[in-house]
Amino acid sequence: MASAAGRQIDVCNGDADGLCAVLQWRLQWLAPAVLVTGLKRDIALLDRVQAGPGDEVLVCDVSLQRNRAALLRLLAAGARVRYFDHHAPPDVPDHPNLETHIDLDSQTCTSLLMDRHLGGAHRSWALVGAYGDNLTGVADALAAQTGMNTGDSDRLRMLGEAINYNAYGEEESDVFMAPARLYDTLVRYRDPLELLQHESIAQQLDALRRDDLRRAANLPLYWQNGRASAILLPDAGWSRRVIGCLANELARAEPEKAHAVLKATRGDAYVVSVRAPLSAAGGARELCHRFGGAGRAGAAGIDRLPAQDLDRFLEAFGATRWGAASRAAGADQAIDTP
DSSP states (O other), X not given: OOOSSSOEEEEEOSSHHHHHHHHHHHHHSOOOOEEEOOOTTOOOGGGGOOOOTTOEEEEESOOHHHHHHHHHHHHXXXXXXXXXXXXXXXXXXXXXXXXXXXXXXXXXXXXHHHHHHTTTTTHHHHHHHHHHTTOHHHHHHHHHHHTXXXXXXXXXXXXXXXXXXXXXXXXXXXXXXXHHHHHHHHTTOSSHHHHHHHOOHHHHHHHHHHHHHHHHHTSOOXXXXXXXXXXXEOSSHHHHHHHHHHHHHHHHHSTTSEEEEEEEETTTEEEEEEEOOGGGOOSHHHHHHXXXXXXXXXXXXXXXXXXXXXXXXXXXXXXXXXXXXXXXTTTTOEEEXX
16 A cells, blocks of 8 residues: 555556556556556566655566666665566565565466456456467456446457557557556546546557558468467567557467568668467467567567578467476465565
């Protein structure tokens, strides 16, 4: 719960999962807060934060592995930090000012961790985050358990996918709206269904997303075997936006296969998004880590794959034992500290 003294600072990934996790917290604990966020690949967000005694920092859906040094700096400066995440961490610091809610289960996301912590107080926004994070089956089951009809859950899915689509790009000019500005619109509504009635932003984003997906559908597969496939996108504004949601669409269309979406970048390299098979959601993080990337068991990425490593990556991608690697690494553990 927010304290009366000090500043409130919210830090999150700019995708659906991160924004919806923070939004749930702020709907529960109303207080003026500074939001620090960015595009999907803006991961080292705690480097931007200055905080000290009396300040409270909420961190959602941001890799502790990539932010550990900055976290230790904030704790040493006297800030109190609450950390909600589902990415693989290094050793979690043991500090009286740190409260962690970390669960690496491939069937959860940060919005669902926040939903669990708040006892379902803002369940509809948690569903938006889960749908955006491609946990469609989990979200559908939770929506049905809540008593939501299919029409409403379909609308929440559209909103989640639209918010997630808006987070992908190499710079803010690639996306329709900066994630921080989008959050300012979302947080006005306690109910996302009400937002859909009064705002056109979700429909605008959904139309752009579908248009970008149509462009990608015209491209042939670059590589495939019986268990996996890869598609290569050109370097363009539409491809920078669509890379993540295209990977999710491919995973849903062929849930027994793994999928990689690669996009050419300047400097003779590629950006890569990897999805493990939905039927065996594990191994993506380990694969991408071998090539300097990061992520989760079922969905991971590489910010820069040198062109000379492309064949080596595809060979490793095609040989990955999906599902087994994640479980062997203990990906289903949960970490909670008070």
